[in-house]
Amino acid sequence: MISFFPELEHSQNIFPQSARDLANGVIRPTAVEDDHNETFRRDIFYALKKEGLTSLMIPKEWGGKAAGSAAHYAVLSELSRASASYSITVGVHQMIQAAVLEYGSDEQKKNFLPGLVSGDLLGAFSLSEPGSGSDAASLVTSAKKVSDGYELNGTKTWCSNGSDADLFLVMARTGGPGSKGISAFLVSKDTPGFKIGKKEKKLGLKSSSLTELIFEQCHIPNARLLGMEGLGFNVALSQLDAGRIGIASTAIGLAQETLEVVWTEGTRKAFDFSEGQRAEWAQYFALLQSVFALLFLAATRKDQGLKVTSLASQCKLLASDLAMNMTSSAITTLGLAGLNPHLGIERMMRDAKALQIVEGTNQIQKLVLSRELDKMVQ
Template sequence: MTVDRILPTDEAQDLLDLATEIADRELAPKAAGHEERAEFPREVLRTLGRAGLLGLPYGEEYGGAAQPYEVYLQVLEILASRWLAVAEAVSVHTLSCYPLAEYGTPQQRKRLLPDLIGGEQLGAYCLSEPHGGSDAAGLTTRAVRDGDGYVVSGTKAWITHAHVADFFNIFCRTGGAGARGISCLLADRSMPGIQPQMAERTMGLHASPVAQIAFDETRVPADRLIGGEGEGFGIAMSALDSGRLGIAACAVGLAQAALDYAVGYARERRQFGRAIVDFQGLGFMLADAATQISAARALMLTAARLRDAGRPYSIEAAKAKLFATDVAMRVTIDAVQVLGGAGYVADHPVERYMREAKVLQIVEGTNQIQRVVISRALAKG
């Protein structure tokens, strides 16, 4: 199904056309094989980087494309509709560049940011821990100042790109308990003591494995502190507002892919002498899915446009992430149902879409946390 988009510039349309061309050529044909082999598509990410698609929201002076978030998110949506693991990788990488881009000193940005967004390096965002995912303020990984650096010890969990990242944002405790004791350090893969653990055996996204990372007295230079000491929690929460929009875009793209496949199948599959799409039970199911996807896309873009205008958007980002990922879960389940028995076998991609949709309700803050964010805003008035 062709999505009718209103874009801010002709350049934005060119970017979406480029993303579609690369997604059709480099992503769609490779997705099933890489997922089956659990093989991370590193070269595909390099291709996207060289095409300028890994730094879309960041400034041109650092090698980015200076695109509004509404354009970046629609590129993500297109990528996700061909291969969710790649879109999620782009979203995580963009999130990983955010602390430096938004809170780094001019000297830090000039020295480090071009390499981060240039396409050859990939980032990881190290916030969650084995005993603290939603409770980010309770993290226990500690960084102790020692001369001209920090010595980091602790374990992070559920880290996308743990085994393949070139740089890591480490949120760690440099002060006392609670949010005010947290800081953000930017580490390189080459720094000793960074030890990715065995990959988790996940339900989906097999081509993008996650793992714990142990930091065993990892020494990080003091000039890699992003923001001041004690500012890390605010940086993390601000980054997650943007990251939640990235996940919403991934959810919209995945849901659109599931709907398009289900509609194509329903047009071809015949029972009782006619195409099954003509039966009201299935037709209404598909109509509901199409409506929900359009609503999710509109909510996502509303939040993005608030962000682009410099207006508060945190609550709208939470709504977009919550709604879009719930929609992706419903639509992928219904896509499997439309295909019936065929939907339950790996010959068709909808069973993979359904398994992949589940994680989107969990990452970047579970949907229960999004409801907490929204309800607290309502209570404040």
């Protein structure tokens, strides 16, 4: 088994090992069927939670494992090898926990962290709207101040975990145009005036639901405002760096799995694995190891409390493009076998395509990096 996480200390390594066991034991057996039927299994999420894998970066005082970023990202990669959808679910769930931990009042932490850590509450993150994806700061869902709280009206879109989540971190407009007019709210699934809209059909990540969220005169009490009014865009951005490293980890899992499948198939006696093909996949191995090293650097810097915006964009861009190239090349190398769902490559190719878009498209990552270069070269 190809593994890129030997750098982890033993105490952290138990988590990726346990993720690998669960990925093989409970996710992989139904991955093809669940992709086909677009099924998410809550019992799988509970199994992951039971091993502490859904709250690895949460401090022990709140019931988490305080295991650090590298262990969390290694776990996402291991899950992704069996199904990228579960890696996405856990990654998003972690973002909500981190947002409550960073911006929540004592009361909000007490109200929500125990449920998020126990897995009773599954989290979702809702920034995108039909008219604002990349340009997220132009969102129009309104949160009008009323005497004892806010009234939300509008439609959000592309919410991962949407059909299955219990607690939604929703960004809505409380003030004027631009990012400073946005606030963040913690909205429970059963809030009157809030309903889950249509479930999107999509190419990849089919076991992770993606839905609209509809707000019609939805009353949210003051106690559900996360952070201060006008801070909502900062709340969202604060989770995006971590989220992008998470997407890179998911992509690395796909790339690792693809490399292993191709090498195993290629070296079977019946397969005519040419020297040229061996060289091509040896080169992918080197590229994959280098992207992994970058991801490990990003995780380490993040745990040191350093800003990782540029590294996170680099990881997301390189890892998802690499996963896309490798899965596509794998089908070329393996021919018809590569198109058979049971080998998993065609699913991973569809998943890799979605990873190039989620958490800011790869074009947006290039914009982030261009701005970073502007600052560096003055």
